[in-house]
Amino acid sequence: MKHLISVQDLSRTDTLHILDTARELDRVTNGGIKLLPTLRGRTVVNLFYEDSTRTRLSFERAAKRLSADVVTVSAKGSSLSKGESLKDTALTLNAMGADMIVVRHPSPGAAHRLAHAGWLDSRVLNAGDGKHEHPTQALADALTIRARLRPEAVDFDGLTIGIVGDVLHSRVARSNIFLLASLGANVVVIGPPTLLPVRIENWPCTVSYSLDAALPELDVIMMLRVQQERMNGTFFPSELEYSRSFGLNRSRAAALPTHAIVMHPGPMNRGVEITAEVADGTRSVITEQVANGLKVRMAIMYLLIGGDVSVA
Amino acid sequence: MTQPLNTASSGPSRTGSRIVADPDDISRALRRLAHQVVENVKDVTNLVILGIPTRGVPLAQRLAKNIGEIEGVAVPVGSLDVTLFRDDLRMRPSKALEQTLIPDVGFDDKIVILVDDVLFSGRTIRAALDALNEYGRPAVVQLAVLVDRGHRELPIRADYVGKNLPTSLSENVSVHLSEIDSIDQVVIHSANASTEGTA
Amino acid sequence: MSLNSYLIVGSRPYGEQVCDIRITNGLISEIGSGLEPGDHQVVKAHDLISLPSFVDLHTHLREPGREDAETIASGSRAATLGGFSAVFAMANTTPVADTAGVVEQVWRIGRETGLVDVFPIGAVSVGLHGEALAELGAMAASAAKVTVFSDDGNCVSDPLLMRRALEYVKTFDGVIAQHAQDPRLTQGAQMNEGELSGILGLTGWPAVAEEAIIARDVLLTSHVDSRLHVCHVSTSGSVAIIRWAKEMGIRVTAEVTPHHLLLTEDLVSSFDPVYKVNPPLRSRADTLALREALADGTLDIVATDHAPHPHESKDCEWDSAAFGMLGLETALGVVVAAMAETPGWSWRTLSERMSTVPAKIGRALNHGRPLAVGEPAHIVLVNPQKTREVVPSQLASLSGNTPYAGMTLPVSVTDVFFNGVHQVRGGELHE
Numbered sequence: 044m045k046h047l048i049s050v051q052d053l054s055r056t057d058t059l060h061i062l063d064t065a066r067e068l069d070r071v072t073n074g075g076i077k078l079l080p081t082l083r084g085r086t087v088v089n090l091f092y093e094d095s096t097r098t099r100l101s102f103e104r105a106a107k108r109l110s111a112d113v114v115t116v117s118a119k120g121s122s123l124s125k126g127e128s129l130k131d132t133a134l135t136l137n138a139m140g141a142d143m144i145v146v147r148h149p150s151p152g153a154a155h156r157l158a159h160a161g162w163l164d165s166r167v168l169n170a171g172d173g174k175h176e177h178p179t180q181a182l183a184d185a186l187t188i189r190a191r192l193r194p195e196a197v198d199f200d201g202l203t204i205g206i207v208g209d210v211l212h213s214r215v216a217r218s219n220i221f222l223l224a225s226l227g228a229n230v231v232v233i234g235p236p237t238l239l240p241v242r243i244e245n246w247p248c249t250v251s252y253s254l255d256a257a258l259p260e261l262d263v264i265m266m267l268r269v270q271q272e273r274m275n276g277t278f279f280p281s282e283l284e285y286s287r288s289f290g291l292n293r294s295r296a297a298a299l300p301t302h303a304i305v306m307h308p309g310p311m312n313r314g315v316e317i318t319a320e321v322a323d324g325t326r327s328v329i330t331e332q333v334a335n336g337l338k339v340r341m342a343i344m345y346l347l348i349g350g351d352v353s354v355a
Numbered sequence: 356m357t358q359p360l361n362t363a364s365s366g367p368s369r370t371g372s373r374i375v376a377d378p379d380d381i382s383r384a385l386r387r388l389a390h391q392v393v394e395n396v397k398d399v400t401n402l403v404i405l406g407i408p409t410r411g412v413p414l415a416q417r418l419a420k421n422i423g424e425i426e427g428v429a430v431p432v433g434s435l436d437v438t439l440f441r442d443d444l445r446m447r448p449s450k451a452l453e454q455t456l457i458p459d460v461g462f463d464d465k466i467v468i469l470v471d472d473v474l475f476s477g478r479t480i481r482a483a484l485d486a487l488n489e490y491g492r493p494a495v496v497q498l499a500v501l502v503d504r505g506h507r508e509l510p511i512r513a514d515y516v517g518k519n520l521p522t523s524l525s526e527n528v529s530v531h532l533s534e535i536d537s538i539d540q541v542v543i544h545s546a547n548a549s550t551e552g553t554a
Numbered sequence: 555m556s557l558n559s560y561l562i563v564g565s566r567p568y569g570e571q572v573c574d575i576r577i578t579n580g581l582i583s584e585i586g587s588g589l590e591p592g593d594h595q596v597v598k599a600h601d602l603i604s605l606p607s608f609v610d611l612h613t614h615l616r617e618p619g620r621e622d623a624e625t626i627a628s629g630s631r632a633a634t635l636g637g638f639s640a641v642f643a644m645a646n647t648t649p650v651a652d653t654a655g656v657v658e659q660v661w662r663i664g665r666e667t668g669l670v671d672v673f674p675i676g677a678v679s680v681g682l683h684g685e686a687l688a689e690l691g692a693m694a695a696s697a698a699k700v701t702v703f704s705d706d707g708n709c710v711s712d713p714l715l716m717r718r719a720l721e722y723v724k725t726f727d728g729v730i731a732q733h734a735q736d737p738r739l740t741q742g743a744q745m746n747e748g749e750l751s752g753i754l755g756l757t758g759w760p761a762v763a764e765e766a767i768i769a770r771d772v773l774l775t776s777h778v779d780s781r782l783h784v785c786h787v788s789t790s791g792s793v794a795i796i797r798w799a800k801e802m803g804i805r806v807t808a809e810v811t812p813h814h815l816l817l818t819e820d821l822v823s824s825f826d827p828v829y830k831v832n833p834p835l836r837s838r839a840d841t842l843a844l845r846e847a848l849a850d851g852t853l854d855i856v857a858t859d860h861a862p863h864p865h866e867s868k869d870c871e872w873d874s875a876a877f878g879m880l881g882l883e884t885a886l887g888v889v890v891a892a893m894a895e896t897p898g899w900s901w902r903t904l905s906e907r908m909s910t911v912p913a914k915i916g917r918a919l920n921h922g923r924p925l926a927v928g929e930p931a932h933i934v935l936v937n938p939q940k941t942r943e944v945v946p947s948q949l950a951s952l953s954g955n956t957p958y959a960g961m962t963l964p965v966s967v968t969d970v971f972f973n974g975v976h977q978v979r980g981g982e983l984h985e
């Protein structure tokens with residue numbers, strides 16, 4: 044593994060290796076170690092073409108905890124906002140000797156281009172490329188599910204995981220569907236057809252238009268954020284109608300099996316796709332997802348640039 | 356993982372492998388080490404034994420058991436993965452992390468004995484000392500190894516050595532333990548033999 | 555020996571019987587076997603296939619406005635090396651070819667270059683904005699004698715404007731070449747809509763966005779009894795609609811590009827914008843339907859949609875990249891590669907689709923003529939055994955955005971006669 048662009052590049056063994064490494068890092072850091080010397084002398088560049096403080100901070104903290112030198116280049120107030128091309132930025136970062144580029148970009152495939160267009164030698168870690176993928180979030184979610192529901196098992200056979208809402212525009216959903224299915228989970232995608240990609244029935248998941256019908260079967264329910272800009276468009280009639288049909292509230296949460304957990308990749312629209320009560324309730328593992336995001340990012344950074352980077 | 360050994364090829368050989376310690380040798384060495392520890396460490400109730408993965412861990416468990424049997428106490432034993440602290444990480448692809456398990460008693464102000472299978476350059480032990488330093492503050496740190504094969508690159512020496520094994524740099528030494536390899540033995544490989552599972 | 559008098563010896567016209575072809579004063583003067591050279595230069599063409607040179611009804615030459623990507627001269631060189639004697643230059647230049655002045659300029663520079671005949675296509679609407687009709691009559695009456703009108707790059711999406719355009723060109727036997735793309739259904743679209751677009755997170759470009767416009771346009775054409783040409787048909791549904799329209803007797807013709815015959819959407823998984831094209835690469839099933847339709851004549855012609863772009867327009871992330879690929883220099887090889895296995899395909903059919911019929915649609919009377927005595931000597935010699943590796947830097951086009959880089963094409967153009975001038979010899983241009 045040279046880059047991490049898409050969960051579809053990961054074999055099941057790769058995924059389990061990352062999850063095991065993240066779990067071990069969790070143990071080490073919970074044991075009290077806040078700073079590991081592992082990436083001393085390595086440079087990690089966070090290249091963020093989209094403003095996302097949460098994600099950017101998570102990657103920064105992951106790199107810093109491994110003692111890497113961290114450079115953050117954000118869209119605001121930099122050459123990125125002045126229209127410098129992705130290629131020119133890549134050439135500059137390459138000249139700086141970046142060992143790894145963590146890139147978030149609004150264009151699907153931007154991370155892939157950065158890794159494969161021949162612009163640079165660095166390892167590339169996709170931190171979200173448009174509607175394409177957000178692999179570290181899916182790995183964090185898998186780590187969370189594993190810790191909660193499958194602490195001893197190797198995979199997710201027998202788990203039914205519902206992903207609810209705007210799959211069409213969600214990179215988190217894409218990465219999760221493919222990753223969780225590859226681990227053996229039964230993934231159910233739930234939402235209005237306007238928010239589901241065409242031919243999703245050919246993906247490794249089943250499709251339902253009724254959240255209420257699906258609830259009793261779910262071991263995990265993952266609520267997707269409804270982007271503000273879709274609300275008054277042509278995707279669904281109104282915010283109110285959306286949350287009536289696809290929002291997770293107390294009564295819906297009560298229809299879940301008792302062991303089921305509630306997830307949300309954040310940031311949440313409280314009151315739209317999830318009520319505050321459920322988001323903060325006992326079934327919610329949303330804060331664990333954030334903590335696991337850090338561990339997974341550390342694990343991938345270690346695995347991608349901890350060793351000899353001259354080999355693939 | 357470890358290559359299956361051809362036992363017929365035991366004994367001196369310029370190419371291939373030769374077995375330099377059998378199960379009896381290993382268990383004798385570990386009993387002797389246990390006695391040395393007991394003699395050296397006055398208060399064994401203050402002892403914590405940490406194995407360095409992979410094969411240091413079963414060795415630590417065996418050593419703790421031996422000491423426990425001599426003294427009639429349970430010696431706390433754990434594992435300390437040093438991968439993240441190595442200064443030679445970049446010499447090879449990233450390897451999988453192994454478990455770090457610090458016994459519940461911790462090791463602040465305790466006598467910690469690090470256990471590894473083979474002492475070679477000393478870099479593993481340097482990393483272990485760094486790791487230890489992050490987890491707490493032992494009163495004393497000592498080192499026990501089953502094999503010392505020489506060729507140190509750092510000023511590090513073992514307090515307890517099961518077997519001194521002078522080797523050439525072109526050779527590799529591997530320790531096989533029944534918990535992992537289904538057999539107890541120490542093998543020297545010449546350079547053209549497999550180097551997997553060796554130190 | 556007299557200049558521009560040749561005897562092509564031993565070739566097989568249309569891949570059929572071996573014979574010799576004599577060229578005198580720009581015309582085919584004699585065809586037969588065992589002809590004596592006399593004072594004619596002998597061109598040995600044993601094992602080669604002779605065909606009437608090709609006609610491309612859909613080329614972007616970029617001049618005026620984007621001479622960094624292509625010029626009329628560089629595009630003409632690319633065209634003749636590809637075996638073409640005539641190209642129709644699309645109107646989406648800067649300024650747009652929506653006046654007699656611009657089309658005459660393009661036509662004149664084409665004449666001065668003199669390697670192929672450049673027929674300008676006039677815009678349907680002023681500035682390609684799809685609002686008001688451009689000066690169609692003036693362009694038709696100009697020195698360029700424009701007969702093909704197109705807003706290509708944009709769709710004439712307003713049905714009323716489309717109706718008026720179809721009606722208006724009847725006065726001078728013109729044809730509207732429609733770029734069929736419903737703009738609302740393709741907002742922000744990046745690739746064929748299907749399973750893969752969903753997986754890659756690229757906004758989908760549904761087949762119906764093309765098919766709905768074609769369905770509308772054939773009905774409009776029928777209603778006003780005019781002539782419609784459909785550019786770059788890319789879906790099996792479009793083929794079905796065109797097939798139906800032809801059965802109904804509607805005067806519609808249609809083209810398919812070499813790349814839509816050969817390449818499929820799975821290439822987009824590489825996120826390499828060299829595969830970004832409008833209309834997008836489609837599914838394998840579409841490709842097969844297009845091949846079949848080209849063989850049976852439902853699709854009348856091959857047109858390249860040669861679309862040069864400077865390096866930086868493709869050396870970027872997918873969303874930011876320009877649509878389009880080079881086509882002129884690889885057209886023959888790609889068509890042969892795509893069509894070889896299709897039942898009903900022959901050199902004779904290829905010649906119809908790449909020469910005879912496109913010339914007829916564009917009313918290029920001096921092109922697409924048969925290999926026969928008295929006809930203009932626009933002849934291409936093809937070596938059916940000689941493969942050719944595509945190397946972008948070796949192309950005559952100023953741009954390098956070919957999706958076939960590194961690919962080996964099954965046949966090669968070796969020689970081209972334009973108006974009897976032997977200007978391509980052994981695959982090299984002799985100006």
Ligand SMILES: [Zn+2]
Pocket residue numbers: 706707708733785786832833
């Ligand atoms: Zn077009």
